[in-house]
Amino acid sequence: MTHGDSAGPVYSLKFVTLLVVLGPELLFLGAGVQLQENGYNGLLVAINPQVSEDQNLIPNIKEMITEASYYLFNATKRRVFFRNIKILIPATWKANNYSKVKQESYEKANVIVTDWYGAHGDDPYTLQYRGCGKEGKYIHFTPDFLLNDDLTAVYGSRGRVFVHEWAHLRWGVFDEYNNEKPFYINGQNQIKVTRCSSDITGIFLCERGPCPQENCIISKIFKEGCMFIYNSTQNATASIMFMQSLSSVVEFCNASTHTQEAPNLQNQMCSLRSTWDVITDSDDFNNSFPMKGTELPPPPTFSLIQAGDKVVCLVLDVSSKMAKADRLLQLQQAAEFYLMQIVEIHTFVGIASFNSKGTIRAQLHQINNDDDRKLLVSYLPATVSAEAETSICSGLKKGFEMVEKLNGKAFGSVMILVTSGDDEHVTNCFLTVLSSGSTIHTIALGSSAVKNLEELSHLTGGLKFFVPDKSNSNSMLDAFSRISSGTGDMFQQHIQLESIGEYVKPHHQLKTTVTVDHSVGNDTTFLVTWQTSGPPEIVLFDPNGRKYYTDDFTTNLAFRTARLWIPGTAKPGLWTYTLNNTHHSPQALKVTVTSGASRSAVPPATVEAFVERDSTHFPHPVTIYAIVRKGFYPILNATVTATIESETADPVTLKLFDDGAGADVIKNDGIYSRYFFSFAVNGRYSLKVHVNHSPSISALAHSIPGSHAMYVPGYITNGNIQMNAPRKSVGRREEEQKWGFSRISSGGSFFVLGIPADPHPDVFPPCKIIDLEAVKAEEEVTLSWTAPGEDFDQGQANSYEIRVSKSLQNIQDDFNNAILVNTSKLNPQQAGTKEIFTFSSELFTNGLEHQPDGETQKSHRIYVAIQAVDRNSLKSAVSNVAQASLLIPPNSAPVFARDDLILKGVLTAMGFIGIICLIIVVTHCVLNRKKRADKKENETKLL
Structure with missing residues (x-):
């Protein structure tokens, strides 16, 4: 879906030439939305x-x-x-x-x-x-x-x-309205409506009907229940990001119509730029x-x-390189788990293998019961060949052959390609792959896997994974667990609750707990894997204290797996397991737990992990994301931890945050983010995210995140107020959670290139501050923001450089020449901490600031921005621009300017009608009194 942001690691000249000769129809396969002519x-x-x-x-x-x-x-x-x-x-x-x-x-x-x-x-x-x-x-x-x-x-x-x-x-x-701040006070001390453009007209509406704007205010605070109703007929042509519902609105706000003072998300996120400028x-x-x-x-x-029948083909490397570092064993364990537990019922599954040639091991077979699953497991490779050479194209060709026997074409099929070999001829089949209509998920094993393997995934819209040569890594199982049918039906998908692997010494234990929450529990499976000839001693306790032992597990000694399936719905609560290494040497013991939704009407909590780009070049960081939600509602205050594994170095753990700072753009949207830049080596990196949710501190958000189209409460039509039906409640019923929950998600893999071989100086600056706010009180301006780090969003910066200007153009285009604020007493705190700093507004009353050509100093607002500086004088990008009004003196009330915004429509008409009626009544009374006086005078004369 991206345009220009995602790219694979390295394109060979041959591959680029291939893309040039492809027709547009093939070129767009897997490429998302493209603009052409x-x-x-x-x-x-x-x-x-x-x-x-x-x-x-x-x-x-x-x-x-x-x-x-x-x-x-x-x-x-x-x-x-x-x-x-x-x-x-x-x-x-x-x-x-x-x-x-x-x-x-x-x-x-x-x-x-x-x-x-x-x-x-x-x-x-x-x-x-x-x-x-x-x-x-x-x-x-x-x-x-x-x-x-x-x-x-x-x-x-x-x-x-x-x-x-x-x-x-x-x-x-972003949106140009703000339901939380529908009104604001501008630089001229006037009450304005948050909108774009300011030419859009309407009236204030109090609880009992139309009213002047001053009735909406109590002690300079806008009264709850007061709203602004717009005229249905307008002359304003902008803006689509404010009220596209108005028939006159046909364009976006531009530089001449944009309202920079309005407290909307567009101004906050885009540093006061108009939507048209961004577009x-x-x-x-x-x-x-x-x-x-x-x-x-x-x-x-x-x-x-x-979509027709679901068709999956495993295309597995059996070259001699698969004998290294338990690669074949890990493949057997993960593929068995996928076939027995993950792949959906009624799916057609086939198995092909390859070294220098491709072989069909199992023709497509539909899964209707456990016997079908076991039959397919029996066709998984048991040994590797003596050949080191690999031909990925030969393996894929056999996969396509199988699928085409069923449907005539490979359209809609899925290939899961697992390889550790280096194949310089893989680009030879790119055209075949593109025209096949198949999606290819790639799993690269070890550092020797072909460097442009991921292009097969990139071109077909598949996922890409990397499994390092580490026996205690669970990356292979995590990869197979992540691969789903892609239908979007969360009630049919398996959810990974646990994934852990550790080296355990002889006669030592791996002991921990996993939470099964109320939203899951169906089809729950515990999988234990090991390295040696016999299984470890397993003891599993359910929340009621029932014990399961090794004999209760279904064991496959050849693949060294033990699997326990819990019938019905697993009991919610804490499940505790202990694995005792009874072998005489250390070995890697690993546990994977999956489950499914417990009820069709209650969506389970899920996590989706991914990176912004498939590859990066040093020193640019990788941005890691994890979407944590229940249905579409964000889950707040969860503990989200990313684990990043490279080809050779030790794993790196990194906490992700949803605080609206650093890599995280919007606070409390359930999307947890962080920059990763601790690159150890060039090559592939794998990502896994672990979510822990504590019921004592976590919460489910009360609304869906994202940029919403405005719900218009009503209009003024022909002088009449016409209110729309009240908005439907978007509340959600949250069940009591005693245990919280845990989730695991593989985030796939990414490439890092350009890391210097020799030691290098600090090249990582503090990250950009994106949540700067400014508020004026009395004679002071108070700033608040979230502290960045010494390196991006980690550590502690050395100092801040704060500059202010009365000119937005100055602060945006020439930050270094804006007025510098004294910050000698401001010491940066640890990254993620809230910073508050106050300075005197007298800075702007003691002399004129240089203005850009064509600008004057009539503005009563100031604009503020910040740069963070680290110990090596590396500076962050300039922050978002905050603004504050200088005009409002202490205890003064806002000016009630009756411009074309205020009291138009209904209120104006009612005023005119009232005046006319008053004139008629007064005139009538005067005439009647005069008539009675004349009559009395005539009667007196007659006497």
Whole structure:
């Protein structure tokens, strides 16, 4: 889905030449959404298997994206539109002559259609986690949003909403509204509404009806229950990231319409830049030009695809190199576990092996029961060959042959390729691989595995893993545990609860506990592996104290595995196990525990680990992410630890944080992040993430994270207030958890290149501060931010450089020449600590600051930014820009400026009507009094 951010380690000249000669259709396979001649190709919309079949859903998706294409084309000044879209129909829906899936899957989708699993809400949203200008993960629509036409009154037309979310996903811009801070006081001490542009009009609405803005304020604090209702008819044309629902809104806020003072996420995340500025700085705009002429682009074309039978082929290296470092044994243990426990029922599975030639070991066989699983296990390789040469292409060819016998083509199949060999001819079959329609997951064993092996995964959208030659590493089992069917049905997937491996001395024990929480428990399996001839002594206690011994496990002495399957639903609580090494020499003992969802209506807690890039070049860090959630709700305050293993060095452990600082962009979104830069050697690294959740300190967030389309409470139409139905509750019911939970996820592998062979000086600066805030009180300005480290987000920086300016342009373009604040008494704290610093605002009253050409000093706001400095004088990037008002004197009230924003529409009309009525009444009374006086005077004269 990324464009320009992901790349494999090294492309050979031969491989690059191959890509050049490929046709566009093949080139886009596995490449995500690509922009070609102003049109987006490869957009994938996937419907979750849990969504009930509805014949209106697909036509509505088509209508939404078609409308969005024209709206986007005009909003981007004839720059981009949607050309080709694929809609992935779940296998749970009845077949209807849909095309077959190739390499598409739910997990790769740019847009997902699914419920929120128990939540009552239909907000469209985009999951963003990488910051300003960076691509998001996916757009999420609920089926109700796509089927219920009443919701267009509160969100706007579906096509317009799609463009709003697409801008989040593709270009990394953020919302220009703020439900938490709907009002603010600007630099002129005036009350303003958080919006873009400021030309959008409306009225203040109190609890009992329209009101002047001063009725919304108590002691300079905005009164709860007060809101601003917008006129349905506007002249303003911006902005799509604020209220795309308004018919007049047809463009994004630009430099002339952007409101820099508004306390919205766009200003916070993008340092006060307009959305249009960020969009035009994207790769899409830098690599394209507006379409010439006046004609509209063609409407999008849609392909409906559906997965058929699930087909998996294991393609296993049996060359002599597999005899080293227990590689074959680890492969046997992991493959057996995959076949017996992980691969889903009704899947067709085949096994091929290769050295210099490929061999079919087991033709495709459908798994319907445990006997089928055991039969396939019996075909796993028992020995290696004498040949050291490997031909990966020969092995893949045999895999394709097997699949094609079943379906005629390999479309939608999965190849799990495991190899330790070096094969310089692997690029010879790239064209065959691309045209096969198969997804290839690669597992590289040891340091001798072919260097561009991962390109097979990169080109087909597969996962990539690395297993170091360490007997106590569980990376092989973790890799097989991570490989799922890709359907998106979390209720059918196995979840890894535990993965541990240790060297245990003779007659010593490996003893620990694993938590089985309420959300899992079905199909729970404990797997124990060892190195020597006989199994260790195993004792397992369930939460009620029941004991399981070695004899209760199903043992495979050839593969040195012992497996215990718990029938029904495993008891929730702490399971304690002890492995006693009864052998006379040390050996690696390992434990893996998996389970499944306990109930179909309650989604289990999950973790998804990944890195931002497939490769990095020293000294650039790798950003590690772990999404921890229950359904779609973030799990907060969990302990998340990453373990990174290289080819030769010791493993490195690293805590990940969800604090909105350093590598973590947004606080409390359930996405835990950290920079990794402790590179020991060039080559491959594997990633595993372990999550521990303590019920005493952890919590489930009350809302779904991400950038949501605004829910409009109502409009002013023809002078009348028309309120929309109240928003559905998005609360969730959280069951009491006595034990918390634990989860494991492999994050795949990544490459590091360019590490110097000789000792090198410090090249790692502090990370950029991204959460700087400024507040003015009395005559002082108080700043707050999260401390960076000596090296990125680790350690303790040496000093801070704080600069301020009355000019945003100064602080953004010429930070070093802005006014320097005295920070001699400010000593940086440990990374992750909250910093608070106060300085006097008199700094701006004792002289004029140099202004850029064309700027004046009329602004009553100051702009602040920070750089952190380490011991070697390496500086971080300049922080986000914070701002504060200088104008408000102590105890003064905001100015109630009655501009075109305030009291328009209903309130103005009511005022005029009231005045007219008053004039009529007064005139009538005066005339009546005069008439009575004249009559009395006439009567007196008659007397």
